[in-house]
Amino acid sequence: MTTTRKRLIGLAATAVLAGTALVGCGAKEAGKSVADARSYLSKGDYTAATIEIKNGLQAKPDSAELRFLLGRTLLGTGDASGAVVELDKAHELKFGDDQLLPVLARALLAAGQPDRVPGLVGPQPLREPKANGDLLASVAAAQRALGQPDKAKQALAGALASDPKNKNARMLQVRLVAGGGDESAAMRLLDALLAEEPALASAWVLKGELLGYAKHDPAAAETAFRQALKIDPRELRAHALLLQLMLARSDMPGFKTQVETLAKVAPSSFESRVSVVQLALAEGRLGEAREGAQQLLKVAPTHPLVLSLAGAIELQAGALTLAQNYLTKAVQRAPDVPTSRRLLAESYLRAGDGDKALTVVQELLDPLRPDAAALALAAQSHLLNGNTAQAQRYYEMAASAAPSDPRNRVAAALMELANGNAQAGFAQLEGMALSDKSNLPDLALVSAYAERKEFELALKAIDRLSAKNPDQPVAPVLRARILRLQGDLRGARTSLEAALKIDPTNYQAIGDLAALDLIDQKPEAALKRFEALLAKQPQNIPAALAVAELRLKTGAKPADVQKQIEDLVSRNPTDAGSRLALVEVLLEQRKTAAALAAAQGAASTLPDNLQVLDALGRAQLASGDSNQAVALFRRVAAALPSSPQPQLRLAETQVRLGDQKAAAEHYALALKMAPNLVEAQHGLMQLALSQKRIPEALKIARSMQKNQRGAIGYLFEAEIYASQRQWEPTVAAYRAALEREPSTEVAKRVFASLVVSKKPTDAKQFADTWEQAHPADVDFRFQSGNLLAERGDAAGAEAQYRKALALMPDNGILVNNIASAMVSQGKAGALELARKADSLSPDTPVVMDTLAAALSADKQFDKAIPMQRLVVEKAPTAPIFKLNLAKLLIQAGQPEPARKELQQLAQLGGDPALQREVASLMKGL
Helix, strand or coil, rough: CHHHHHHHHHHHHHHHHHHHHHHHHHHHHHHHHHHHHHHHHHHHHHHHHHHHHHHHHHCCCCCHHHHHHHHHHHCCCCCHHHHHHHHHHHHHHHCCHHHHHHHHHHHHHHHHCHHHHHHHHHCCCCHHHHHHHHHHHHHHHHHHHCHHHEEEEEEEHHHHHCCCCCCCHHHHHHHHHCCCCCHHHHHHEEEEEHHHCCCCCCHHHHHHHHHHHEEEHHHHHHHHHHHHHHCCCHHHHHHHHHHHHHHHCHHHHHHHHHHHHHHCCCCCCHHHHHHHHHHHCCCCCCHHHHHHHHHHHHHHCCHHHHHHHHHHHHHHHHHHEEEEEEEHHHHHHCCCCHHHHHHHHHHHHHHHCCHHHHHHHHHCCCCCCCHHHHHHHHHHHHHHHHCCCHHHHHHHHHHHCCCCCCCHHHHHHHHHHCCHHHHHHHHHHHHHHHHHCCEEEEEEHHHHHHHHCHHHHHHHHHHHHHCCCCCHHHHHHHHHHHHHHCHHHHHHHHHHHHHHHHHHHHHHHHHHHHHHHHHHHHHHHHHHHHHHHHHHHHCCHHHHHHHHHHHHHHCCCHHHHHHHHHHHHCCCCCCCCHHHHHHHHHCCCCCCHHHHHHHHHHHHHCCCHHHHHHHHHHHHCCCCCCCHHHHHHHHHHCCCCCCCCHHHHHHHHHHCCCEEEEHHHHHHHHHCCCCHHHHHHHHHHHHHHCCCHHHHHHHHHHHHHEEEEEHHHHHHHHHHHCCCCCCHHHHHHHHHHHHHCCCCCHHHHHHHHHCCCCHHHHHHHHHHHHHHCCCCCCCHHHHHHHHHHCCCCCHHHHHHHHHHHHHCCHHHHHHHHHHHHHHHHCCHHHHHHHHHHHHCCCCHHHHHHHHHHHHCCCHHHHHHHHHHHHHHHHHHCCCCHHHHHHHHHHHCHHHHHHHHHHHHHHHHCCCCHHHHHHHHHHCCC
8 A cells, every 4th residue: 555545545534533522522512502492491581592502503503402592582683584594404303393383472472574484383282381372472473463362262272271370361362352342351361460460561461551552641551651661671662662652653763762762772683673673763864764673674575564664664655556555465464553554544545545545444444442543544535535624524523532632633623613712723723734744735725615615715725735746646536636626627637637747647637537427428548547557567456447447337248247356356455445346246237146245255255345245135135035134234333333334335235125113213313323424414305305204304404504614405405395396396396405505516506406397498598697706617507408408408508508618629429418409400511510520529429329310310221320320339238229210211211121220129129218219119010
């Protein structure tokens, strides 16, 4: 053997011996590290424990026990995400479940991963009862966080059965009892626990939560949180909740001090990292805040607090779509957390979408536990939706809920207005609007002026709002609403188009423009708006639902629209709006069995959604199961004991079932909850009318005139007299309503009542006076023309349409309506106008229908009949077009094809007037 060969063998042998010695030393070192780490952990010395564990892991990286201890240590220092990583490794290395699983469950909860916790429970309970109780307590907490209350209660019962003294289970029991509304019983349970365990820091934290959120005593809550920190300075939830209290009262010096304190005791903790980002956001350091939030999202991408914080940052930065994305996920992950809901509602308000904002904030409008911020958001939502009376009501409620809140000075001013002190109220609001940088006083002014029909002052308030926020679409959307109330549809359209220049995807502006398209009888234009939005935002569910609804209006087959909504439900199974739309489209098609199945599926997926339960009740009612429907509506009413809406639904159901006495009782209950509720008073009035109790109905109307501002009581009185065909007092009541509410809507009713009462001279005189006072009111001219056309006064209709056309010279529908009136009068030039309308509004069924009639009047049946067949093809669900086709065929001397069309119409049933005309035409064939 060569010398080199011997040397190599010797080196290899030395290496093997050295390796053997190293393994023996590693096992010894690891064992010592475990013992020392456990000793340090028992003393709460996490720093020393970490050093020992990491030394041990260098020697033995695959030690299951060291991985477990490192996970415990990281959890103790607040690094829940790091703890989960190490505990998962320990689990893979087969560390004992009795020790590991309870700790892993707690770490997963702290890391915002509750969905993983229930899966830790095996087919058999853990051998050690205390460990099993600890694990099941975490499972119960996870299921509560996941919105599964029944499963949470079941797991909690198992936890307490395994270990009746388990602290986490007992504290969760307190939370569940408090969540059920019995805060006093919850506090008794908690005090019993603290009597046994006075040094239990987490119990003091829970006491602070109850005092702060259930008893509305933030000072007492702060005392409890500080007691928890006195016991354990590392009690991270106490730190986090103290920080929340300081943010809520805008105590930025105290907040900053608390952030620094937390950073000293647990610098790597999740809570500390979150607080640093919150501080950056509060101080306006958006770049730092966003960077910190993105780092948090990497380690906790589904944690509700992180998602909410990321959403708040993007909201402040003006990135509304991104903010809504984060905040929607936060609400889905933690639906009971009010902060995320408020922020999401605010983002929708800033985007001009009052409907979405109101839907999101609705969960916080519990009259038994008023949330002042939520009430103020609801007020803004109603204002944006044009419900000024509701807006003012919610502003006033916000002031009552938190009179010391500076934001509610606005609501206090509105209360001055409500009490009749208009001068003082408006002076306060105007002063705040000039000095306050926020939008709230401006929005309140718009609401108050609009409610009093002082539209010019409302527009001035909107101008000021626009100057404050030139880069937001809210002001132009509101301006469009006011202009529309004034009848200036052209100005409203221009303002909405300005809103879309600021934000091309603004849902509210798109929706309002679509509504104007529908007024102009251009459903295809409305459809294109939502289709364009959906192309940019494929996940926009409301846009998808709007597309479905408009496809029905533009002649799509109901079965095709139903399939579209079914696909939407399958892609978004937890979206209540999609499921409700499916139930509605099935009910409209009278597919009661399918509607009931869809509603039952929705209720199974969303068992606590009251709108879904309401839809299920309506589906049951449609399918003939009235007892089940009433029972379900009563269940909704029990869930909302202070809300009048379920009582209204029960009243309407009883009316439908013929039980007027029960209906009256439910209307009365609704009025007890909301004494001025218009729907309930109208329901009682209708019941009185149906039983010919006219004096009682008038008493209700006159009581409203006395107790409520505005025109509503006089409109009710007019309705009563009109039902009795007493036209003179009807006209008088409508005129009284117009004095109190000089709006286009009331003006149209005055005009209509004069026309119906056969006073054409008075009607024309009223129209001239109104139009002179409101030169931009195209809506009045257009609708009065429609009324005259329906009454057979083609000449009067043409005159009104021409006045409207002078304001909107390129409106194809107005040109069409003039052409239609001219055809009815046999006037020359109708065909030329009909062709012009078709060029302005191509492929519009109503316009094509007029063109076919004009061609027929010109004896061009070879062109008129194919045109009318195309109209029927485009709008198969509108029987009037098929009737017009039959008439054209008769005029063209084609009785058999006409008979075929009329027979198909007769089989449809429906409108009695149309069926009478069908029968008359068939007799003449």
